[in-house]
Amino acid sequence: MLSLSLFTRIEIDIMAAAAFHQAVATVQSSQLLINSGRRNEFGNVSMSLIPKGFKVNSQLSRSGSYGSGKRNFGVIQASASQTSVVDPVSTPLNNSTSEAKKKSNEAALILVRHGESLWNEKNLFTGCVDVPLTKKGVEEAIEAGKRISNIPVDMIYTSALIRAQMTAMLAMTQHRRRKVPIIMHNESEQARAWSQIFSEDTMKQSIPVITAWQLNERMYGELQGLNKQETADRYGKEQVHVWRRSFDIPPPNGESLEMCAERAVAYFKDHIEPQLQSGKNVMIAAHGNSLRSIIMYLDKLTSQEVISLELSTGIPMLYIFKEGKFMRRGSPAGPTEAGVYAYTRVISSSGHYHLLQLSHSLNGPLQVLK
C-alpha cells in the first residue's frame, strides 16, 4: 500500500483540463469580435467555430506553455464528500502544478437518460410526443446532477424534447462549476441574432447546450399515445411485441431501433465525437433508444446485444474518450455513498503511466487498492 505522500503528485485534473480549454477559448473568443450585423454571433460561432476552434486548441496545447508533455489524467468514478482530495473544482488554473494539465485528447462523456415522464406514469407509448417530466422525473434529474457534480462539462447535447432538456438543466443546477448552460438557437436568423451574447467574459463562463432532433427518442409512429391495451387490441399482442423488441421492424409509420440508431449515431459521429477529440467534456441528455444506439457504437455491440441493453433512468453513465477509443467507466456514485472510488493516472518515476484505483472513505486517507 502506498503512502499518501506519493499522491502529492497526483493531479486529478479534469477541472484543469477544462480550465485549459477555457484559457484557450480566451484566445479564440477574442477573435470572435461580436459586432452587430456581423455573422459572428455567439450562436453562429458556437456551432461552427467550436469544432474548428477547438481543434486548433489542441495544437496550441502541444506547442504551448502547458507542460512538458507529461499528463495526468484523473477520472472521478464517484464524487466523494466535500472533504475529498479529489476536488478538481478548486484546482486553480495558475497553480504551480502546471505539469498536470491534461493532454487535449482525453475527454469525459456523460450520458444521462431522462427520468419518468407523465406518459410513463400512464403507461402510454411516448416516442417523439413531447411529454414533460413528472415530479419523480424532476427528482431523478436532480439526483443525476448530484452524481456528476464534479465531472467537468464543456458542452451539452440534448434532444428536441423537453423531458431531456429539463433533465439536463435540472442536473446542472447541482453542478459545482460556476459555468452557465446556455441553449443555442439556430432555428431562424432572428432566433440566432436575438440570442447573441455581447461579453467575452460571459461567453467564457457559458456551456453551450445544443438541441438536436437526431437525439430524440425512437419515433413510435401510430403507437404514439396508445396504451398497451389499446395497442394489443388494435394490432394483436405478437405484432406489438415484435415492434417493441426487434431491431429492424418499425411500427406503422414509425422507426425501428435500427433507423433510430442510424440517425443518432450519425449525429454523434459528425457533431459530438469531434468535440471529444478536441478535448471537450460532453454531456448528452437523451432517451432510452437514442442513448442505447450510441452505446451500441461506443461499446461495439451487436444488434442482438443492443436489444437487451437497458439504460437506467436518471443514472448517468460515464465514458472516457481517449485516442479514438471509448472506455466505459460506469456510473458515478452519489456523493453520499461510502467507499467511493476515484481513478487516477499516476506518473511513476520512470515516466510510465499506471492506472491506480484509489479508495477514499469519507474520513480516511487515500489508499491505493491495486
Add this chain to the structure above:
Amino acid sequence: MAATASIQPVGAIHLRDCGNDSGSLIGKFSSRCSLKGFAIDGRSFAKGICISRQGKLHVARGSICHALVMDHFSSTSDTTPDNNEKTLIESSLILIRHGESLWNEKNLFTGCVDVPLTKRGIEEAIEAGKRICNIPVDMIYTSTLIRAQMTAMLAMTQHRHKKVPIVTHNENEQAKTWSRIYSEETKKQSIPVIPAWQLNERMYGELQGLNKEETAERYGKELVYEWRRSYDIPPPNGESLEMCSQRAVAYFKEHIEPRLQSGKHVMVAAHGNSLRSIIMYLDKLTSQEVINVELSTGIPLLYIYKEGHFMKRGSPVGPTEAGVYAYTKV
C-alpha cells in the same frame, strides 16, 4: 336556491344568492360578493372562482376541502354550452413570470439569451404551481426560452387536473409528423403547450451578457438608465419596451384571446417585459403606468375573461393558507 352540489364537500358550503337564473347570476352576486369590487380589487383569490363543467362562472362563498374542488374541474372543453349559457362563457387567464435564472443570480442582462433557472427559480415555479393547482388549464402558451417553459412544466407537476401538458412542434414538417398522437382519448387528456417567440423577454441587444458595471462603463450610467426605464428607447440593436409590447400584444390578440373567447382556460408562462406588455393591454394602462408595473416572479396573476373584458383577480393563494375559499357550481 337549492344547493345541489354534485360533490360532497368536507366543509360546509354556504351559498348566497345563487340563483338559477343564469342570465343574471353575476348581477346577483355583485351585490353580495362585491363582484364589481373584484374588477378593481387586485387582492387575493380568496373569493375564488370556479369554472364549472359547462364553462359557466359561479361565484359562491364557502369553505371546501381543497382536494374536492378539482373533481369539478373536469374537461370543460368537450362540452358545449347551451344557448342560455353562451353569453356567460367565461375563462380564466393565468400569467406566470418565471423565477430566478442563472444570470439573474450573476446580475447579467439576459434578454433573449436562453439561460435556465437556478435551484431557487425551480422552487419558485413549483410554488407557483401549488397556487394554481385548482384553476383549470386547457392551453399553455410560453416563450421559446427554457426558463419560461420549465416554469410552466414544473408548475404543472403540481396541478390536480390529470391532463398532461404536451409541447407542440411546428418548426418543420418532420417535427409536426413525429410528434403526432394517435389516440383520441389521449388527445382529450392533453393540454397543448405552444411556444412562441413573441412571448420572449424583451431583446436587450448589445447589453445581453453584460453586467451592470460593464454596461455603465461602456455606455455611461445615464444612457443605460434610459434604456432600462424608458418606454420607447431601445438599447443598441435591441428592443424598446414599446417594440416588445407590439409583438407580444399582437400575438396575444391574434392567438390567445380567441381561445379565451371560445371558453378555453389559458396559462401564459413568460417574462417580465412580455407579461407587463400584455397587462398593459388587459388593464388598459398608459406607457407611463406600464413602466412602473412590476410583476412578481413566480406569483401567478389571474384574470377572468368575460364578454371581451378582462377582470383582474389578483394572485391565487396556495392551498395551505387558512381561510381559502373554493367555489362550486350548484
